[in-house]
Amino acid sequence: MVVIPVAVFVLVFLLTRPLFTKVTRRPVQEPEQKEETQTEEILDTDTAVVKAASDDMKGAPGWNVSDSGWWYLNDDMTTFTGGWKTIDGQRYYFKDSGYMATGWVNTGTVKDSYFDSYGILDTSKQQKLVALTYDDGPSANTDKVLDALEKYGAKATFFVVGMQADYYTSQLQREYDLGMEIGNHSYTHPWLNQLTPDEIDEELGHDDDVISKVTGSAPALVRPTGGGISANVIESINRPLIQWDVDTLDWEHLDADQTYDRAMRLVQDGSIILMHDLFAPSADCADRMISSLQEAGYKLVTVSELAEAYGYDLEPGGQYYAFYPGGCEENRTKQQGLDEIYDA
Numbered sequence: 001m002v003v004i005p006v007a008v009f010v011l012v013f014l015l016t017r018p019l020f021t022k023v024t025r026r027p028v029q030e031p032e033q034k035e036e037t038q039t040e041e042i043l044d045t046d047t048a049v050v051k052a053a054s055d056d057m058k059g060a061p062g063w064n065v066s067d068s069g070w071w072y073l074n075d076d077m078t079t080f081t082g083g084w085k086t087i088d089g090q091r092y093y094f095k096d097s098g099y100m101a102t103g104w105v106n107t108g109t110v111k112d113s114y115f116d117s118y119g120i121l122d123t124s125k126q127q128k129l130v131a132l133t134y135d136d137g138p139s140a141n142t143d144k145v146l147d148a149l150e151k152y153g154a155k156a157t158f159f160v161v162g163m164q165a166d167y168y169t170s171q172l173q174r175e176y177d178l179g180m181e182i183g184n185h186s187y188t189h190p191w192l193n194q195l196t197p198d199e200i201d202e203e204l205g206h207d208d209d210v211i212s213k214v215t216g217s218a219p220a221l222v223r224p225t226g227g228g229i230s231a232n233v234i235e236s237i238n239r240p241l242i243q244w245d246v247d248t249l250d251w252e253h254l255d256a257d258q259t260y261d262r263a264m265r266l267v268q269d270g271s272i273i274l275m276h277d278l279f280a281p282s283a284d285c286a287d288r289m290i291s292s293l294q295e296a297g298y299k300l301v302t303v304s305e306l307a308e309a310y311g312y313d314l315e316p317g318g319q320y321y322a323f324y325p326g327g328c329e330e331n332r333t334k335q336q337g338l339d340e341i342y343d344a
């Protein structure tokens with residue numbers, strides 16, 4: 001996104017409980033007719049494994065409870081563990097321990113599912129998803145971003161510049177170790193849309209080499225520098241080109257409050273937010289931005305996870321501004337629309 005003079009790169013380089021009681025519980029509700037936003041697998045397939053109940057899980061057939069939670073005993077004193085199970089027409093999820101899950105639960109899909117205090121799946125509660133993206137690093141500020149992501153169990157995508165990664169290799173390693181997605185953002189950050197196909201190959205190939213040394217493979221995704229596109233960029237990169245729908249303009253104002261405010265004001269379900277871990281103010285607002293997004297009902301995922309969750313196929317040479325639920329065409333025009341509204 002940013003045109004960074006070589007001098008800036010050089011400068012950054014330099015500075016740088018238990019009664020077992022059978023309980024007749026709960027009003028068994030009729031399953032409500034709800035929006036079918038969950039996958040069929042979740043709606044139809046029982047994945048829970050039947051196991052002998054542990055010593056902690058004594059009781060009578062049916063639902064039982066202790067301070068540790070609820071569990072379900074079959075007539076043969078087996079119990080359900082580690083997956084989905086339909087009981088009396090309701091969907092439940094059992095933890096590996098055999099206890100019934102409540103609240104937001106990761107069931108193995110990108111989106112978490114919500115189970116009420118009775119453990120019943122509530123599909124009216126849907127998580128929103130967002131992909132934070134950080135460009136132009138790694139840098140001396142990257143660890144602050146990673147600290148915040150790690151603290152809140154969040155994921156982000158880093159579009160890495162190779163010459164930065166040559167110097168800040170431990171930060172790149174930490175991005176990878178924490179399960180962040182790594183994307184290609186060229187080796188020296190030239191305007192790719194002003195280069196020949198051979199020059200583009202050289203820039204991306206060199207960046208692939210630097211990243212592969214840490215991750216073991218070339219990145220699947222590319223963010224063109226400055227979001228700049230040309231026929232050569234589309235044809236020679238031959239990988240999905242990841243743009244954004246929320247521009248924090250962090251590179252321009254270099255202000256943590258403005259970066260936070262723009263992200264929180266413009267974000268919607270399926271957004272890709274553009275930021276730069278090259279700059280200290282962008283790292284300084286990472287902690288409160290991540291906690292505020294989570295409080296607002298967002299799960300922070302990688303770009304690839306976001307596309308997968310909302311059913312988008314990523315095609316080589318395709319440009320992607322966002323992955324809104326249930327719509328493709330809108331993604332191509334959304335960014336422009338937002339800029340007109342908020343930057344006028």
Ligand code: NI
Nearest residue numbers: 001002135226
């Ligand atoms: Ni950039």
